[in-house]
Amino acid sequence: MIYLLLTILLNVVISVIIKLFSRYDINALQAIVANYVVCVLTGSIFIGSSPFTGSAFSSDWFPWSLVMGAGFIGIFNLMAYCTRIDGITTTTISNKLSLVIPVVFSLIIYHEQAGIWKIAGIVLAFPAVYLTSRVKGEDNKPQNLFWPAILFLGSGTLDTLMNYVQQHYLAAPADQALYTVFCFSMAGAIGVTIIAIMVMLKRIKLHWRNLIAGICLGIPNYFSIYYFIRALNSDFLQSSASIPVMNIGILVASSLTALLMFKEKANIQRYTGLALSIIAILLIAFGDK
Numbered sequence: 001m002i003y004l005l006l007t008i009l010l011n012v013v014i015s016v017i018i019k020l021f022s023r024y025d026i027n028a029l030q031a032i033v034a035n036y037v038v039c040v041l042t043g044s045i046f047i048g049s050s051p052f053t054g055s056a057f058s059s060d061w062f063p064w065s066l067v068m069g070a071g072f073i074g075i076f077n078l079m080a081y082c083t084r085i086d087g088i089t090t091t092t093i094s095n096k097l098s099l100v101i102p103v104v105f106s107l108i109i110y111h112e113q114a115g116i117w118k119i120a121g122i123v124l125a126f127p128a129v130y131l132t133s134r135v136k137g138e139d140n141k142p143q144n145l146f147w148p149a150i151l152f153l154g155s156g157t158l159d160t161l162m163n164y165v166q167q168h169y170l171a172a173p174a175d176q177a178l179y180t181v182f183c184f185s186m187a188g189a190i191g192v193t194i195i196a197i198m199v200m201l202k203r204i205k206l207h208w209r210n211l212i213a214g215i216c217l218g219i220p221n222y223f224s225i226y227y228f229i230r231a232l233n234s235d236f237l238q239s240s241a242s243i244p245v246m247n248i249g250i251l252v253a254s255s256l257t258a259l260l261m262f263k264e265k266a267n268i269q270r271y272t273g274l275a276l277s278i279i280a281i282l283l284i285a286f287g288d289k
Contacts, residue, residue, distance in 0.1 A: 034214020
């Protein structure tokens with residue numbers, strides 16, 4: 001339970017930091033790359049020693065960390081792009097509705113039980129996410145659904161891969177911490193390479209404020225992934241339930257934070273979505289019990 005709550009809390013912190021980027025003129029790419037470097041340093045300090053050992057490189061989960069790391073930086077930047085091009089509404093819906101992919105994967109591959117109430121909760125999650133994340137004023141905006149569709153598939157695939165690797169290779173907490181560091185190392189290596197090329201081509205200029213933003217983002221980002229893996233590895237919920245609960249919980253908590261901290265406008269539609277989200281969480285988590 002505690003790992004689930006920590007994952008939700010840390011993701012809300014990350015959302016708040018990213019929301020402040022535009023206010024302080026932060027370059028998203030530079031901050032995201034710096035964030036991954038900070039994640040590696042944070043993970044190394046948390047582990048208490050250098051994670052880059054021969055045994056780690058020869059572990060069964062190492063190839064998966066390379067794939068996940070590439071996916072991390074790709075999805076993170078795709079989210080930023082979709083938000084700028086298509087708006088927050090389409091991006092949020094695409095990202096959060098992707099929970100259906102790992103849920104279906106868990107039900108089919110791991111033969112987890114799915115009674116009528118869990119299925120009802122999963123179905124209810126769709127209108128809940130839509131109503132909660134929909135932003136007034138974008139209703140009539142024509143949108144290209146190609147990139148949001150890629151975001152949907154990419155986010156769902158990452159969650160599914162994380163669930164698969166956790167089920168097969170990350171039973172020990174030490175491996176969970178190491179795996180998280182290696183994922184961020186791969187993402188950071190790709191990001192640093194991209195930044196270096198863009199600087200040499202004089203496409204961008206580095207600025208200290210982007211580094212500070214990356215530091216603020218990196219520490220909670222590392223622990224959000226670490227506790228996400230710990231939550232999947234706990235016996236509190238089946239994986240087919242824990243991923244939807246986390247996704248919808250993050251959405252509900254982020255929406256409430258936006259209402260309270262950023263004074264975003266709320267209407268009956270958003271309140272209805274929040275209520276449906278809470279009901280969906282209860283049905284998915286506890287309906288079959």
